[in-house]
Each structure stands twice: as structure tokens, then as C-alpha cells.
Amino acid sequence: MLFKRLRQGVLFSAMTLAAAAPVSAVASENDPWEGYNRAMFSFNETVDKYALKPVAQGYRFVMPDMAEKGVSNFFGNLGDIRSAVNSALQGKGDDALTSVARIVFNSTFGLAGLIDVATPMGLEKHPEGFGQTLAVWGMDSGPYVVLPFLGPSTVRDGIGLVPDWYLTPVTYVDDVPTRNTLYGLALIDARAQLLQAEQIVSGDKYIFVRDAYLQRREYLIHDGNIPVQYDDNDF
Structure with a gap:
């Protein structure tokens, strides 16, 4: 489960797109648990500041660029398994076959x-x-929620973590030290990729x-084709 979230960069992934993402008025309406979420966000930020970020900085410093890219590619390849299955469940046959290929x-x-x-x-x-599969099937996102260690999510995405966990090959590695090493490497690699992206954050970081x-x-x-929502006053 953790592996999947980290490969998507969920812990800090929002930062990478924020430069192109205008503040949404709807977002605040989807955040009825803001008090809890801000507290958990602060907790996650503290963990990152004193644990994840320093390790990621050291990893980036000692790892040759080619080796670091190879690690990212390795975990990305494993993530394509999850993408193939979910594409099929969503009826996206071409995308599923592309992921398999x-x-x-x-x-x-x-x-x-x-x-x-x-x-x-x-x-x-x-x-x-x-x-995403649950969304295609018609399930509402539910409230926005910040998960311990995993970061931003929604109720729907949180539920989706469970089946995605079973689609993560690392889950089935019998040797516990090896499995934990792979989880840890995925975490460090994902965090290292976001070191530069976090510089674009401005204003209230939580929002x-x-x-x-x-x-x-x-x-x-x-799939990039976000439907336009019109206000009643537009007509």
C-alpha cells in the first residue's frame, strides 16, 4: 500500500503540479475535516523535515544520476502492473494493452x-x-482527507489503496528484509524526485x-479531459 502511494508521489505529489493549478473554490467545499487534516498535515511535515527529506537529500547527493534514474524506472515498471489491471477494469482496453506491452x-x-x-x-x-477505477464506476470522491505518513487523499482514494496494495509485486516478496528494503528504497526515490518541485510552493502550504x-x-x-462546470449565473 505504501509502495503504491509513494510511486504516485501522493505524499508530496501535489507540489509538482501546483504551478499549473489555479486555486479551486470547490476544493474548500470538499474539506469538511479541515481541522483534523491540518493537524495531520503538520505531523507529516514534521516527519518529512526530520526523517524523509534529509535521507532523500543524502540519497540524491551520493547516487549517480544514471543509477537514480534506473531505480525510478524499476519501480515505475512495477507500477505499470497496477495500471494495466485498473485500465482493464475501467474498460480502457487499449491503455491496458499498452501497459502490458x-x-x-x-x-x-x-x-x-x-x-x-x-x-x-x-x-x-x-x-x-x-x-480512479471507483471514480469511473460512479463512486463519489467523498471528503478530502490527509492520511498519516501517506499525505493527501480522499475517502474514495483511501479505499482504493487496499486493492492496489494487492497489485504491488513487492507485497509478495517473502523475505522480510528484502521487502522492507524495497519499500524503503521506493520511499526515498519518490521523495528525492520532489526535492526541487517543492520550491514552487507559495502561500498557505496546506491549501x-x-x-x-x-x-x-x-x-x-x-484522462486530461476535465469537464467544464458552468455556474447557473452563466446562463
């Missing part, structure tokens, strides 16, 4: 996923999760992250 090519010619050979071949990533996260989820659910 990515897995095959990257796992073989890409040396177990360390090299992304699929993207240059025109096989683009189609990130999907069960939270900044919340609004960008919710807009990002809408973007993914609608």
Missing part, C-alpha cells in the same frame, strides 16, 4: 525495468489506480497541496 519490453530489453525502452517506442505510461492534489486527481480520472 510496457511491462514486457521494459522487463526484458530494459533489464528488469531499470531502463525505460517502452516510452521511446511510443508506449506511453497510463497511470491508473483503483481510486496549496490540497487544491493541487484534488485537481491532479480530476485530471487523471478524466
Whole structure:
């Protein structure tokens, strides 16, 4: 479960899109638990400040760029398994087949996923999760919620973590030290990728992250074709 969230950058992913995401008035309406959420957000920020961020900075400092890219590609390849299954569940046959093809090519010619050979071949990533599948099936997002350690989410996305956890190959690694090492490496890699992105944060960081996260989820659910909502006064 943690692996999946980290690969999506859920812990701090909103930062990467905030530069292009205007503040949404609707977002505040989806946040009835703001008191709790702000407290949990502060807790997560403290954990990041004293644990995750320093480790990620050290990781980026000592890791050669090529090696760091290889680690990211490896976990991205594993994430394509989740995307393939959820694309199929959403009725997106072409996207599901593309994800399967990515897995095959990257796992073989890409040396177990360390090299992304699929993207240059025109096989683009189609990130999907069960939270998105539930949205396609008609389930409302529910309130915005900040999860301990995992960061921004919604009730629907939180429920989606459970089946996605079973679609994470690392979950089935029998050797506990190896499994925990992979989880830890995924965490560090995901955090390291966001070191530069967090510089774009401005104003109230809680609102900044919340609004960008919710807009990002809408973007993914609608595959970039977000429906325009008109106010009654527009007519």
C-alpha cells in the first residue's frame, strides 16, 4: 500500500503540479475535516523535515544520476502492473494493452525495468489506480482527507489503496528484509524526485497541496479531459 502511494508521489505529489493549478473554490467545499487534516498535515511535515527529506537529500547527493534514474524506472515498471489491471477494469482496453506491452519490453530489453525502452517506442505510461477505477464506476470522491505518513487523499482514494496494495509485486516478496528494503528504497526515490518541485510552493502550504492534489486527481480520472462546470449565473 505504501509502495503504491509513494510511486504516485501522493505524499508530496501535489507540489509538482501546483504551478499549473489555479486555486479551486470547490476544493474548500470538499474539506469538511479541515481541522483534523491540518493537524495531520503538520505531523507529516514534521516527519518529512526530520526523517524523509534529509535521507532523500543524502540519497540524491551520493547516487549517480544514471543509477537514480534506473531505480525510478524499476519501480515505475512495477507500477505499470497496477495500471494495466485498473485500465482493464475501467474498460480502457487499449491503455491496458499498452501497459502490458510496457511491462514486457521494459522487463526484458530494459533489464528488469531499470531502463525505460517502452516510452521511446511510443508506449506511453497510463497511470491508473483503483481510486480512479471507483471514480469511473460512479463512486463519489467523498471528503478530502490527509492520511498519516501517506499525505493527501480522499475517502474514495483511501479505499482504493487496499486493492492496489494487492497489485504491488513487492507485497509478495517473502523475505522480510528484502521487502522492507524495497519499500524503503521506493520511499526515498519518490521523495528525492520532489526535492526541487517543492520550491514552487507559495502561500498557505496546506491549501496549496490540497487544491493541487484534488485537481491532479480530476485530471487523471478524466484522462486530461476535465469537464467544464458552468455556474447557473452563466446562463
